[in-house]
Amino acid sequence: MNSLGTDGGGAAHNAAYNTVSGDAVIVGPVLMAQHIEGLRMPDRAPDAPPSQGPPPSRVFVNRTKELAGLRDAAVALAGEPEPGMLLVVGVGGVGKTALVAQSVRRELKELFPQGQLYVDLEDLRRDGVVDLAAVLGRFLRALGVSKDYVPAGLAECTALFRSVAAGKRLLVMVDNAQHAPEARALVPPQGLLVVIARRALPSLLMDGAVLIGVDPLDEAAGTELVRRWHADADEGTAADVVRLCAGHPLALRAAVEWLAARPHLTLDDVVRDLTAAGRSGAGDDGVREERAAVMGASGGPQEDGGGVGEAVDAVLDSVVAEVSEHTRKLYELLGVLPGTTATTDLLRATGAVRVDEALGELVSSRLAVLVESPDRPRRCRLHDVARSHARLRARALAESGRRSVLRLAVDFYRDAAAHADALVFGDRFRIQPPPSRPLSQLSVKEPLFVGRSDALDWLDAERVNLEYVVRTAAEHEWYEDVWRLCESLWALYHSRKHLADCVATGRLGIEAARHEARPDVEIRMRNQVARAAYELGDLDHADAELAAAADLLGPAAEPRLNGVVWETRGLIALAREQPDEARELFERALEANRAVPDPHGVVVQSYNVGQALVAGGRWTAALDVLDAAADVARATGDAPMLPRIGLVRARALAGLGELDRAVAAAVAAADGAAEIGQLAKFDQALALLASLAERAEEEPLRAAYVEKLRALRRSMGLKPPADGTG
Structure with a gap:
């Protein structure tokens, strides 16, 4: 029987070790079980049931x-x-x-x-x-x-x-x-x-x-609602407001909120304003056609009906006409910005002033809503009815003004995404220059993000907006911004596996590179699309992108571009169970990174060579490469790579039959992964340890690792399979 302890006599079994790391020999199942108990487990997720949804209004009538x-x-x-x-x-x-x-x-x-x-x-x-x-x-x-x-x-x-x-x-x-x-x-x-x-x-x-x-309110219910908000309102005047607002609750609320902010006016003033607005716009076929065009452009349905839509527009026109100038400009700015939500930092970056005050006025007027979101800072968006109205007003602005706002928005997101990418991936090879502004200049009250995890969460929260910004930059032929955004977004797409998004935006990045006659950029963009296709399992698509990239390698001076293409080709070869071809490709990528030199690239490609050698059953050669990679990673502070290297080392040692050393390497990988929050690698290490214990016929140890794995899955909110190893 293969044992996880030594097969010597009593002296070995009486030895004591305080830690298990590197290639330390694990002496006996009892000591191993003690270390199992000491494995650091992540904090359990809160067990409170979610209670999501907008809060109910305190004033609610009829229905x-x-x-x-x-x-x-x-x-x-x-x-x-x-x-x-x-x-x-x-x-x-x-x-x-x-x-x-x-x-x-x-x-x-x-x-x-x-x-x-x-x-x-x-x-x-x-x-x-x-x-x-x-x-x-x-x-x-x-x-x-x-x-x-x-x-x-x-x-x-x-x-x-x-x-x-x-x-x-x-x-x-x-x-x-x-x-x-x-x-x-x-x-x-x-x-x-x-x-x-x-x-x-x-x-x-x-x-x-x-x-x-749910129909618009009838006159009785609408009148009751208006008088709930405005207790001294005359019933007949309140009914007139309901009629002019077509019983539309949002329009009624906006009209009465407008009045509440102007105590020197009366409900009769509201009626006069709405009547005047109705006369000026209700019969304008051009306005109705423009409104329909905006609704269609925004992707919104067009089932509001002419009467209700025109009544709402009349109310919104009246409300917007009377808000503060900075609030009106913010409203129109929101009608110009790409994307679906906005933060106060973005609004300031695109020219808004007195943002908190203006946003508060929009929210209190029921024109804007705060979006429920776990990330910070808080986000806002226009109410979906107000959005089409704001876009209609934005179309009346000068083209130069709209273009200037979009230019500022693209600049903001380009620099912010670059800073986030730098925090997520550190010193990885990039073609674009560093962002023109420090991160501190992109926000006022607090940093946009702090640290790797925070930066990745920010990218994920802004993902839809970032994709709108990439498209906006492409439409305005700001090609450098397109590919720089795409290069930065690889940090998000690779880490959170938004692979279909990577393919879609990558196509725009490729076109931008071609417009700028930048073969180096096109290689990078095609490789990113190829990597996404590879992870999606579409190896033929990945091959096609890499073939197009390879045709451009001659004019590209940067040797690491050769390396990234060879690396992706090697991953595809591994997926096709061609380890020798994969090893040759990874070795070429390794030499390209050594030529720069790029220490992180050297570590990554050495790790890949090790994977290929393990896949080909060349255990000893794999250990030599992986040990050298670990030395470089420790010397350069490349901590995230160490658990990955450790797991492949453990598999190589298991292939040699050295189960004690394999377990030690897997334990070290588990500890390292837990320390830096690589939960997926921690999970893989536990599964590997359970497999090694089973192979050694150490059933108590296997059961202990399986239970740790089950505990990890439960703490992460998952329901593990019955055997705990899936």
Whole structure:
């Protein structure tokens, strides 16, 4: 039997070691078990059920029928073993979300105490398409799954969501849904899905969804609401306001908020302003056509109806005309900016003044909303009804003014993304120069991010906005900004596995490089796309990109560009189980990095050579290469590479049959990974240790490692398989 201890006599078994590291010999199962108990485990995720969604309004009138419909349908569906579905439909700003929030507070929260999840799909929609994997990733993190375990692909995210949510009666609220498939993908295994949309989605109704219609308020309900807000209002005047606002709650709220900020005026002044606005715009076919064009350009549905839409526009025109000048400029600025959300730092960078005051006025006027987000700083966006109105107003601005705002936004994101990339990947090889501004100049109150993890979270939170910015730069032919953004975004795409995004933006990066006649940049862009395709399993696409990049290697002076292409080719060869070809390619990449020299590149390519040698069964040669790589990594402070090298060393030692040393290397890799928060590598190390113990026929040790692995998975919010090793 192979033993994890020595096979000598009593002297060896009486030896004592205080630590286990490097190639120290582990003496006996008892000592090994003691070290198992000492392995550092990450903190367990909070076990509180999520309670997401916008807060309910304190002032809520009428909607008795709709609330009863929501309650009765939810009660009936809550008792079913299969998940239920409600479809809440009404024009934009009519109060659908407020209705659902009120229902959650009154009844639904008690029906679904194991968690309420909420997403506004407008925050993640680009070109009419929602990144559903990102939505499910948010849900998984809210359910306690560590971000290190959230997969990139939609299928994997869906499978994990169904596993983690199994047995939980969840309430999932999906706001601003436009198409049935995007809502259907978010149905929990048990519980209730509430879909909020501007129009009925027939296929959801065919799936059994219960329809709850939300109409504009009638005169009686609207009048009651206005008089709740403005107690001394004359009933007839309040009814006039309701009529002029077409019973639209958002328009009513905006009108009364406008009045509340001007105590010297009366409700009659509101009526006069709205009447004048209606006369000036209601009959203007050009305005209606422009409004429809803006709604279409923003990806929003166009089911608001002419009368309601014109009434809302009239109210918004009146409100915006009376706010402070800096607030009006901020409103129009939000209509120009690319993306879906904005931070105060971005707003200041693009020319806004008195930002906190102006944003507060927009929020209090119900024109802007604060976006629920775990990241900092807080984000805001215009209400979806106000967004089309702001974009319409922005179109009236001078082209030079709009272009200047976009130029400033691109500059801000280009520099911020470059700083984030530098924190995530350190001294990796980059073609672009350092950012023109220090990180401290990009924010006022606190840094945008501090440290690697914070920088990566910022990139992830800004992902949709960054992709809009890349496209905006491409549309304005700011080609250098396009490829610089794409190069920086590799830190996000590689780390969080947003691989499809990498392919999409990478195509723009390739075109930008070609416009600038930069073969070095094109090689880099094509290699990034190839790496994404490789990780997506599309090896033929990766090969095609690399072939196009190889044709450009001659004019490119930087030797590391040869190295990155050879490295990706080597990874593809490994995936195709061609270890000898992979080794030759990695060795060429290694020599390219030595020629610079690039210490990190030397470590990475040595690690790759070691992987190829292990795959080819050349254990001793692999150890020589990996030991040298570890020495360089320690000398240069390249700590993230050490656990990766240790895991491959452990496999090489196991291949030689030296199980004691293999276990020691795997333990050192586990400790190193835990220390720097590489949870995926920690997970791999535990699985490898369990496998090594099983091979040595040390069942107690195998069981101990399996239990550690199960504990890790549980602490990360996962449900491990029955055997704990999957």
